[in-house]
Every structure is written in C-alpha cells, then in structure tokens.
Amino acid sequence: MSRIAIIIGSTRPGRNGKAVAHWVYEIANQRSDAEFEIVDIADYDLPLLDEPKGAASGEYTKPHTKAWSQKIDTFDGFIFVTPEYNHATSPALKNAIDFLYKEWNNKAAGFVGYGATGATTAVENLRMIMAELKVADVRAQVRLSLFTDFENFSELKPAAFQEKSVHDMLDQVINWSSALSVIREPK
Ligand SMILES: Cc1cc2nc3c(=O)[nH]c(=O)nc-3n(C[C@H](O)[C@H](O)[C@H](O)COP(=O)(O)O)c2cc1C
Secondary structure, three states: EEEEEEEEEEOOOOOHHHHHHHHHHHHOOOOOOOOEEEEEEHHHHOOOOOOOOOOOOOOOOOHHHHHHHHHOOOEEEEEEEEEEOEEOOOHHHHHHHHOOOOOOEEEEEEEEEEOOOOHHHHHHHHHHHHOOOEEEEEEEEEEEOOOOEEEOEEHHHHOOOOHHHHHHHHHHHHHEEEEEHOOOOOO
C-alpha cells in the first residue's frame, strides 16, 4: 500500500498550515487505499541550506539533513500543504525541498493551497519545482480561500465542497504513486 506524506509547508508561529494539514489528514484517513502521515517541517529544525554538496550527490554531512532524508525516503507520494507568501510557496517549504533530491524522484504529488485566492500562484510555482525533482504532480488541487474557508482569516471552516476536492486530489496522487513504483528502486 502506498505511503503518502501530508507535509505542513509553513513553520510560522500561529500558522494556519497546521490546521489545514490535520483537516486533510482526517479526510484521508477515511480511506483504505493508502497510508497517510503528517510530516511537519518544523520538527526537523532545518537551517537555510547548509550542505556543501548539491542534494543530487546524496552526500549529506549534517544530522538534520540525514534525518529529513530518512523520513522523506519512506514515502511513495506527497501532499504539499502550502501557503502563499508573495505569490510563491513559503521559504521554509522551498528550503526543505532543496535539501533532498533522490528522495523525491519518481513519486507523485498533490497540493492543498490556502491564501487569499487558494494559493494558486504558489502551487504553479511548486509545479515548476516538481518537474526539476522528477515528481509527477497531479491536476486536481485543493484551493482554500482565507475569505470563504476560514473565519477571521485564522479559523479553518472549509466549505462543504472542499472535502470532495480533497478526495479527487487524493485519488490521483494514490494512482500515480502506485503506478510509479515500477520505476523506483525497491526500499
Ligand atoms: C510574508 C507573507 C506574504 C503573503 N503573501 C500572500 C500572497 O501573495 N497571496 C496570498 O493570497 N496571501 C498572502 N499572504 C497571506 C497568507 O497566505 C496567509 O497568511 C496564510 O495563512 C499563511 O500561511 P500560514 O499561516 O500557515 O503561515 C501572505 C502572508 C505572509 C506572512
């Protein structure tokens, strides 16, 4: 069975991202076609990228990089829960992505964006990054608006239709995570 990480893409104190990721996890856990785990970047205390060699080398020197690598390596697919900061994803998420390379390759990804307009620009930005990492990013995505899916821009109250949009996105991520297993090295 595919293992899918739900990655919290924000590390800011008071972040909305944590509630969004837990909401996605609750919906995902209704399913029996994959296993899901929340991965909080904040738990890994990643500094700004401090490895001397590029991630494609796989030659990691720092304990935080090795711990992050070991965790991400265990997954077959990813749900990136991303805010939008100045029309891009968060610097914390971009930095965490940049630390690794092979751990992302030949896996699938979907996106749950939240912001004034569902973080659509941040997700477009992430899709370009995924191509470089050989990640197959699915079409379906979840767009949560701070105006209509939150109260006071801080309390998550998603519109009813959003649950279906999560399942639509999960359907595609699980399909592609499984399909791509044939070209991944066995774990
Ligand atoms: C530095 C910064 C820049 C932001 N820029 C945008 C933006 O360009 N577009 C948008 O829709 N929301 C923007 N926002 C609003 C965030 O998407 C919103 O505050 C969201 O809750 C941030 O995620 P977080 O609470 O998990 O950190 C910005 C917020 C911050 C802190």
